[in-house]
Amino acid sequence: MILKRILFLFTSVTLLAGCSSGRAPEIRAICLRDDIGNYIIKWETDPHTDGMMKLYVSDTPNSFDMSQPCGYANINDGRVTYITNDNITRKYFLLSFNDKYYRTVGARSVQMDSVQNLRDIGGYFSEHGNRMTGWGKIFRSGELKALSRNDTIRLDNLKIKTVIDLRGEDEVALAPEKYTGANIISIPIPVKGKEQIARRLEEGRIRKGDGLVYMQDTYISYVTDESEQFGKALKVFLDKDNYPILVNCSLGKDRAGFLTAMLLTALDVPEETIMKDYMASNNHIDLRHLAYMARNLNTDAQETITVLLGADETWLDLAFHKIKKEYGSTDKYLSKGLHLTEKERDTLKDIILHFEKYDYRFHWNSDNSVIEIWIPIQD
Numbered sequence: 001m002i003l004k005r006i007l008f009l010f011t012s013v014t015l016l017a018g019c020s021s022g023r024a025p026e027i028r029a030i031c032l033r034d035d036i037g038n039y040i041i042k043w044e045t046d047p048h049t050d051g052m053m054k055l056y057v058s059d060t061p062n063s064f065d066m067s068q069p070c071g072y073a074n075i076n077d078g079r080v081t082y083i084t085n086d087n088i089t090r091k092y093f094l095l096s097f098n099d100k101y102y103r104t105v106g107a108r109s110v111q112m113d114s115v116q117n118l119r120d121i122g123g124y125f126s127e128h129g130n131r132m133t134g135w136g137k138i139f140r141s142g143e144l145k146a147l148s149r150n151d152t153i154r155l156d157n158l159k160i161k162t163v164i165d166l167r168g169e170d171e172v173a174l175a176p177e178k179y180t181g182a183n184i185i186s187i188p189i190p191v192k193g194k195e196q197i198a199r200r201l202e203e204g205r206i207r208k209g210d211g212l213v214y215m216q217d218t219y220i221s222y223v224t225d226e227s228e229q230f231g232k233a234l235k236v237f238l239d240k241d242n243y244p245i246l247v248n249c250s251l252g253k254d255r256a257g258f259l260t261a262m263l264l265t266a267l268d269v270p271e272e273t274i275m276k277d278y279m280a281s282n283n284h285i286d287l288r289h290l291a292y293m294a295r296n297l298n299t300d301a302q303e304t305i306t307v308l309l310g311a312d313e314t315w316l317d318l319a320f321h322k323i324k325k326e327y328g329s330t331d332k333y334l335s336k337g338l339h340l341t342e343k344e345r346d347t348l349k350d351i352i353l354h355f356e357k358y359d360y361r362f363h364w365n366s367d368n369s370v371i372e373i374w375i376p377i378q379d
Contacts (some may be wrong), residue, residue, distance in 0.1 A: 061135035116142030117252035129355035145175035211307035231338035253281035
């Protein structure tokens with residue numbers, strides 16, 4: 001039986017290698033969650049493709065039961081809704097277009113009760129070839145100082161093995177990470193001048209422009225003063241046994257944002273994509289309780305807090321400009337500033353990136369097991 005399967009698969013691959021025609025369409029897909037918690041999956045194909053889309057669901061992005069689609073749609077519909085009352089387990093989806101072309105997708109944000117800005121950075125294409133960042137490998141978030149019971153279960157379900165905590169030592173002492181299911185690696189990058197800022201906020205002696213200048217100086221300091229620490233953090237990603245990895249700081253937007261930007265840069269993800277990922281923090285930080293705490297401050301102080309708690313494209317752009325001014329290019333910054341060698345960059349790509357365009361897929365569904373072969377298209 002085993003020999004028979006091998007011969008079948010070999011014959012199929014040989015035949016398809018000879019008769020494959022045309023190129024796979026460009027598939028753009030996105031997964032969102034509505035207010036109820038249902039998943040809304042949208043897609044576009046280029047060129048236009050007719051036919052049937054089959055939807056498969058799994059708790060992991062690496063294994064799908066191909067014998068049981070959870071939904072169907074006409075490819076031209078461009079969207080399908082997966083209805084669920086499960087608000088604990090994260091879902092990933094495999095979209096099958098005419099049983100020939102495939103795309104894996106997940107919701108960018110992970111719903112949490114007490115953790116800010118928890119996001120998966122999977123699904124980003126690199127500039128070269130057909131590889132994209134794998135889903136479920138790397139997450140970014142705010143601090144884990146308070147976790148509901150459901151939050152702990154959600155983190156367990158993500159199978160987080162390593163947490164890179166970028167908060168300063170004083171922050172960690174004041175609010176230690178509460179999650180005990182992963183190895184916590186502390187690489188302190190302190191928030192400079194925060195005592196002075198806090199005092200000026202309380203006294204009402206600060207304006208929005210002061211907050212902007214403070215944040216600009218913060219991002220420049222990441223390049224001029226904290227490169228050694230960010231470089232140490234990047235080294236954690238070189239060990240495949242550390243995955244899945246969660247990177248966090250206080251709100252998951254500045255220090256975690258800069259480290260994520262440098263990691264994606266090392267993976268040759270386009271700067272435009274990096275910026276979109278960075279700016280997404282503005283959609284995933286809940287400021288309601290912080291606004292309540294600031295209700296007694298004057299208008300200038302409240303406007304300044306809004307600046308400090310947001311993400312601004314100009315700040316990360318300023319850091320990139322500083323990098324290019326001091327080092328000549330981002331590649332040289334990675335090697336000289338962050339001490340990441342070309343071999344180490346290749347290792348990162350091998351671990352994090354994978355092919356996401358395929359010509360054909362085979363599965364042998366026997367005894368409820370699946371044997372799969374994916375054939376990536378080489379540009």
